[in-house]
Amino acid sequence: MRKTKRITISDIAGLAGVSKATASLVLNGRGEELRVAKETRERVLALARAHHYQPSIHARMLHDTRSHTLGLVVPEMTNHGFAAFSHALEKLCRASGLQLLISCTDENAEQEMAVVHNLVARQVDGLIVASSMLSDSDYVSLSEQLPVLLFDRRMSPTRLPWVITDSVTPTAQLVEKLARSRPEEIYFMGGQPELSPTRDRLAGFMQGLAQAGVTSRPEWIIQGCYHPGSGYEMFAALCDRLGRPPKALFTAACGLLEGVLRYISEHHLLTSDIRIASFDDHYLYDSLSIAIDTVEQNVPELAQACFALLTTMIRGEDPADSQLLLPARLRLRS
Incomplete structure (x- = not known):
């Protein structure tokens, strides 16, 4: 197998x-300013293009205190919500000449710290984190070295900056609508109960029931983790216990609903009378025979708010507001 060799500025100069100094002036855009002959400039630039030369980021950092790189830490790469957010944030970074590095924690606190330390070792200028941690102590300590921004989830209480979508108000509105159509039986299926999204969406669920005049029952609340497999298992156990599908269901995230829909499809329940609502939207819901009402986050706005807040902190400026609660909208299909 042929051994590869990355081309350097010394190779271009040769x-x-x-000289290496002359090649450096040309490649850094200062050749004309410092009177390097036009023919020489064109020859150096043509060779750089032909050999796909790229300047070393490490060499650049010797003359610049920034790496022009941001770190993003998410619990699950395949989750539709996190994937859409990552895509929107990467586009913003690319347009601003920044590189985005993305790491996954698999909802594991130990893994989370490992990937965070890895990103810090790569000299990222700032971090955006959807954390699985229950305490902010590690991130408060880390924020003394570089800006850290929480998104989607937040510890309570925390003085760290965060950007999240309001879960309580739109969930209450959606569940109230669901409860008025199926007041006799509405189940809540959530993720880890200690995480802020679960707490907020459960609070919205309870508020929606109260607004519809429906009294919640303890057995209606089912919690596992934010993974499609957990959604599948919880829904399978519920159908087994009831001997039928539930009359109405609210899932607290897109991943959980993915597991529910897989069970429904496998057991030929797509024509059943179940009513489903969920937090998080997916474009494929428009193609299903079951009408699913959702709370839809404004992902571009969420990414823009995170990007603006983090880059403000990286510049050493104080943001006007460091803790932002963004609105969501309802997508009604039923």
Whole structure:
């Protein structure tokens, strides 16, 4: 197997027949300013293009205190919500000449700290984190070295900056609508009970029931983790216990609903009379025979708010507001 070799500025200088200093001036855009001959400049630039030369980020950092790189830490890469957010944030970074590095924690606190330390070792200028941690102590300590921004989830209480979508108000509105159509039986299926999204969406669920005049029952609340497999298992156990599908169901995230829909499809329940509502929307819900009402986050707005807040902190400026609660909207299909 042929051994590869990354081309360096010294290689370009040698091929062009000039000194390394002259090649550096040309490649850094200062050749004309410092009177390097036009023919020499064109020769150096042509060779750089032909050999796909890229300047070393490490060399750049010797003259610049920033790496022009941001770190994003998410619990699950395949989760539709986190994937959509990552895509929107990467586009913003790319447009601003920044590189986004993305790491996954698999909802594991030990793994989370490992990937965070890995990103810090790569000299990222700031971190955006959807954390699985229950305490902010590690991130408060880390924030003394570089800006840290929480998104989607927050510890309570915390003085760290965060950007999240309001879960309580729109969930209450959606569940009230669901409860008025199926007051006799509405189940809540959530993730880890200690995480803020679960707490907020459960609070919205309870508020929605109260607004509809429906009294909640303890057996209606089912919690596992934010993974499709957990949604599948919880829904399977519920159908087994009831001997039928539930009359109405609210799932607290897109991943949980994915597991529910897989069970429904496998057991030929797509034509059943179940009513489903969920937090988080997916474009494929428009194609299903079951009408699913959702709370839809404004992902571009969420990414823009995170990007603006983090880059403000990286510049050493104080943001006007460091803790932002963004609105969501209802997508009604039923």
